[in-house]
Amino acid sequence: xxxxxxxxxxxxxxxxxxxxxxxxxxxxxxxxxxxxxxxxxxxxxxxxxxxxxxxxxxxxxxxxxxxxxxxxxxxxxxxxxxxxxxxxxxxxxxxxxxxxxxxxxxxxxxxxxxxxxxxxxxxxxxxxxxxxxxxxxxxxxxxxxxxxxxxxxxxxxxxxxxxxxxxxxxxxxxxxxxxxxxxxxxxxxxx
Amino acid sequence: xxxxxxxxxxxxxxxxxxxxxxxxxxxxxxxxxxxxxxxxxxxxxxxxxxxxxxxxxxxxxxxxxxxxxxxxxxxxxxxxxxxxxxxxxxxxxxxxxxxxxxxxxxxxxxxxxxxxxxxxxxxxxxxxxxxxxxxxxxxxxxxxxxxxxxxxxxxxxxxxxxxxxxxxxxxxxxxxxxxxxxxxxxxxxxxxxxxxxxxxxxxxxxxxxxxxxxxxxxxxxxxxxxxxxxxxxxxxxxxxxxxxxxxxxxxxxxxxxxxxxxxxxxxxxxxxxxxxxxxxxxxxxxxxxxxxxxxxxxxxxxxxxxxxxxxxxxxxxxxxxxxxxxxxxxxxxxxxxxxxxxxxxxxxxxxxxxxxxxxxxxxxxxxxxxxxxxxxxxxxxxxxxxxxxxxxxxxxxxxxxxxxxxxxxxxxxxxxxxxxxxxxxxxxxxxxxxxx
Numbered sequence: 001x002x003x004x005x006x007x008x009x010x011x012x013x014x015x016x017x018x019x020x021x022x023x024x025x026x027x028x029x030x031x032x033x034x035x036x037x038x039x040x041x042x043x044x045x046x047x048x049x050x051x052x053x054x055x056x057x058x059x060x061x062x063x064x065x066x067x068x069x070x071x072x073x074x075x076x077x078x079x080x081x082x083x084x085x086x087x088x089x090x091x092x093x094x095x096x097x098x099x100x101x102x103x104x105x106x107x108x109x110x111x112x113x114x115x116x117x118x119x120x121x122x123x124x125x126x127x128x129x130x131x132x133x134x135x136x137x138x139x140x141x142x143x144x145x146x147x148x149x150x151x152x153x154x155x156x157x158x159x160x161x162x163x164x165x166x167x168x169x170x171x172x173x174x175x176x177x178x179x180x181x182x183x184x185x186x187x188x189x190x191x
Numbered sequence: 192x193x194x195x196x197x198x199x200x201x202x203x204x205x206x207x208x209x210x211x212x213x214x215x216x217x218x219x220x221x222x223x224x225x226x227x228x229x230x231x232x233x234x235x236x237x238x239x240x241x242x243x244x245x246x247x248x249x250x251x252x253x254x255x256x257x258x259x260x261x262x263x264x265x266x267x268x269x270x271x272x273x274x275x276x277x278x279x280x281x282x283x284x285x286x287x288x289x290x291x292x293x294x295x296x297x298x299x300x301x302x303x304x305x306x307x308x309x310x311x312x313x314x315x316x317x318x319x320x321x322x323x324x325x326x327x328x329x330x331x332x333x334x335x336x337x338x339x340x341x342x343x344x345x346x347x348x349x350x351x352x353x354x355x356x357x358x359x360x361x362x363x364x365x366x367x368x369x370x371x372x373x374x375x376x377x378x379x380x381x382x383x384x385x386x387x388x389x390x391x392x393x394x395x396x397x398x399x400x401x402x403x404x405x406x407x408x409x410x411x412x413x414x415x416x417x418x419x420x421x422x423x424x425x426x427x428x429x430x431x432x433x434x435x436x437x438x439x440x441x442x443x444x445x446x447x448x449x450x451x452x453x454x455x456x457x458x459x460x461x462x463x464x465x466x467x468x469x470x471x472x473x474x475x476x477x478x479x480x481x482x483x484x485x486x487x488x489x490x491x492x493x494x495x496x497x498x499x500x501x502x503x504x505x506x507x508x509x510x511x512x513x514x515x516x517x518x519x520x521x522x523x524x525x526x527x528x529x530x531x532x533x534x535x536x537x538x539x540x541x542x543x544x545x546x547x548x549x550x551x552x553x554x555x556x557x558x559x560x561x562x563x564x565x566x567x568x569x570x571x572x573x574x575x576x577x578x579x580x581x582x583x584x585x586x587x588x589x590x591x592x593x594x595x596x597x598x599x600x601x602x603x604x605x606x607x608x609x610x611x612x613x614x615x616x617x618x619x620x621x622x623x624x625x626x627x
């Protein structure tokens with residue numbers, strides 16, 4: 001499908017902000033001087049399936065908007081069938097990160113989780129604010145230090161288990177401050 | 192849930208002002224537990240306090256306080272260089288979390304924003320107070336530090352609300368209760384500066400309450416429009432809109448940098464200026480703007496300033512087109528055997544960048560430079576800022592701006608993963624501290 005002019009700008013805005021631009025923002029994006037012109041463009045984009053309107057006539061991305069190749073150099077033209085298939089692919093970023101705003105990284109320095117395959121120098125992606133489930137690896141704050149352990153519940157009691165026989169389990173006496181839950185381990189071998 | 196009619200009576204418009212609690216210091220404490228509960232001050236690279244944790248504030252450290260004074264009143268202070276990269280990443284996340292609640296957000300500053308949540312009570316099935324509290328809780332859980340929130344029918348009152356109780360405060364100022372919050376000096380109101388305060392004082396007005404009760408006609412006559420708007424908002428009217436557009440162009444761009452130790456070497460001082468010029472041009476090119484005028488500023492060790500305006504042949508954003516003219520001016524400004532400690536450039540009257548053919552055929556040369564700088568910008572995008580820079584800036588690039596402790600880099604710059612460089616790192620904030 002041939003995308004009308006400005007579709008790329010809208011698609012790019014959508015990827016960046018995870019929402020569609022308002023009419024006012026569309027004025028800036030397109031360089032149009034009147035909302036009427038934007039209104040006509042929007043009508044055409046709805047017709048072509050780049051945008052859709054729900055029953056309250058609010059905008060939603062149409063089925064084709066995500067297919068607009070944001071990185072490609074061709075703005076108008078016929079994408080190849082192979083490109084259409086790429087619409088449903090995830091980036092490595094999207095695959096690794098669930099809640100972008102709450103995700104932090106850290107560099108492992110110790111060996112307390114070595115038997116879980118977490119080695120010094122590894123990168124961990126951790127998510128703040130997530131409720132840990134038994135068996136999750138968590139980052140907790142103990143005595144003004146971070147600590148990396150398995151979070152385990154045994155009949156209502158919480159135990160922080162290391163994955164290294166050299167270290168002892170921690171049985172939190174008072175309130176346990178869990179900062180984040182580990183969501184991924186990344187180890188890079190070449191740059 | 193309260194009846195909706197009451198909601199819309201108390202808050203004909205529901206505006207939030209969300210304000211970070213000691214934002215920079217909080218960013219540092221949240222990522223490093225060994226800093227928690229301790230007096231933390233950021234701004235080491237400037238030699239003053241840029242942001243203070245509440246523990247440092249309790250010791251009497253105030254904004255812009257010089258380091259020797261901070262160390263005197265708070266000997267166990269933890270003094271950190273600003274890590275603007277991390278603060279900016281967290282600031283962006285802060286806005287993004289607010290946008291989960293409403294698309295109408297004005298990014299007012301790196302650590303504060305306005306959000307209009309009018310009408311979002313219905314879809315979220317929660318009243319405005321609950322929505323604000325839910326937002327405050329989400330920010331704390333996901334970012335790891337706190338914000339104070341004011342909820343009111345307009346921006347001026349919302350701003351008053353967020354300052355009312357801090358840290359982690361929440362203050363709702365409904366339309367019906369505005370008067371309860373006005374028993375404060377008039378200059379505590381956002382937008383009332385020293386001049387307005389003086390003028391108010393002359394008319395016998397010292398408190399916000401007195402100002403609000405002043406007659407409409409008098410305020411309208413005696414003050415300019417912004418102060419009249421402010422008066423109307425303090426009276427509960429909804430005047431000021433939220434400015435939601437991201438900045439796409441600037442009216443002026445300035446780059447000003449201090450270096451230590453101070454220097455009397457003209458080549459070194461010009462290198463510092465040249466680096467500032469390159470930085471200003473990078474920003475101009477990013478927004479596709481150009482300038483015909485610039486002002487050079489030189490600051491001596493004795494804090495004297497010399498300032499000179501320079502005109503270019505045509506609007507430009509390329510250092511090679513600016514530097515010859517700037518150098519002429521620089522030579523005339525520079526006093527020999529004087530120690531200098533800072534240089535800066537201000538560009539203004541900015542226009543969109545276009546190449547216009549001129550009578551003297553210098554357009555070809557300009558096009559050539561355009562191409563060179565298009566490549567320079569590409570190299571910077573791939574390998575980091577200042578991958579390519581001018582020879583005139585070389586001396587300024589050889590060292591950090593500061594050769595003493597003010598030159599300490601933020602820790603994140605040294606905690607690198609394979610493939611990261613000192614100039615280019617992953618855009619995800621990093622937890623620091625021991626024990627991981």
